Amino acid sequence: MAKVSIIMPLYKSGNYCFEAIESVLNQSYQDWELILVDDASGDSTLHIIKEKYNDKRILTYELEKNSGPAVARNHALSKAHGRYIAFLDSDDLWRPKKLEKQLKFMISNDIEFSYTAYEKINYKGEHMGFVGVPDSVNYNVLLKTCVIGCLTAIYDSAKLGKVNMPEISKRQDFALWLKLLKKTKFAYGIPEPLAIYRVHSDGISFNKRKAAIYTWKVYREVEGFSVLKSTYYFFHYAIRGLIRAKWPTLARKLGVMHK
Template sequence: MNHNAPLVSVITACYNSEKHISEAINSVLNQTYQNWEMLLVDDCSSDNTIFVIEKFQKKDARIKLFQLTKNSGAGITRNKAIKEAQGRFIAFLDSDDRWLPQKLERQIDFMLKNEYRLSHTAYEIIENSGKSTNKIINPKAVLNYQDMLYSNKIGCLTAIFDQSKLGKVYLPIIRKRQDYGLWLKILKTGARAYSLPEVLAQYRKTENSISQNKLKLMKWNWKLFREVEHLSILKSMYYLACNVVIKLKS
């Protein structure tokens, strides 16, 4: 391991995550790239999430727990972690997802060699039980702002941005689809999102996934286009229709 390797801050929002949070944390502990800190922010869980995290925290000082005083949603939860982050790179891992062991090593090397500001990777979809669905999501090699309006093509669990180049970029404060809003915000600066075409993460398909509920998806995308991106009604309708068609085909 290179001792000059830049610090990576792993952002994990938690809410009633006791079932899968151990897998998420272990997938970070098992990284071949070891210069990281993991910032877990709990959004007022009513289960044993905090107890599980504290057990890991006692064994490894790189694991840091923060607790919100009122339930605020994933946007505010992730923003708290971004605010506290000390790393050059900001990476995202949701509490029910997993990384493969070489994820950080391969992706940070990819970004450093090419001086990329934002990158993401291919990923696999797994069942709630952790069993493979044999479905792989392979994103387009390069994405710009316009590309992303048609559909959110970046898996949050694979995304990393370089805050030495972009500064601290925060998610818009909407209840859902804030990650989509964050990528749009970064791409609006003229940055591009570059994909590393390797499966380096596993996305857990749960019953509560916003992506599984097409009607909710439409509502939150509309809110994002109108209130955050300030698109006209016609443009918002057009991109919303594109999002729905692409989602139905996937």
């Protein structure tokens, strides 16, 4: 197989980032580099990481001013040497065989872009349920509902190139998946939960109003859709969100259950 570049932005991440880093170190697949970019946190986390981990695969960088997660991720991407690009936020975790299973799935099926199901936990680490994913999505389907969790996505830069996240304040990952799906027809999902997403009370997945606002911004400002076209896709986004909230069993059957 080939090297994986793992992108991890840091911002005042001392409470959880060591667990995230350990989940990378514990991967059964070991040909990776972990690129940490501190977004001008102004704390000692990056210094502690440098002191704690004597591993040449862990690369650390620091931005001069706070610029947001998209800028931090894009800076990490500019330093990446791996063929496969993966994402893990500093408060999330991977299962030990995440990379091994996902890369095997991609290589054996000649897949350029993939994602997996994942588990949800709260800030205390308590289980909150599982999030299933459809077998595949294309650009038009993803516009209606983003089923790809950032902590699960991997793409092949040898085939798709290095693709930057649009530098918007929220929903950068959704916007990136859309960019990638303009380069490849489908992204393919693995139904096994290979990652663990930590839910915070102030996170965008918790605040549905904020999620809706930034989803609209992706349609209008990033994709450049007309008001009419944006309304069409936003209607689907809202209806599927209602189904997830009110009828989770139906949502799982329809493949629209996600964070």
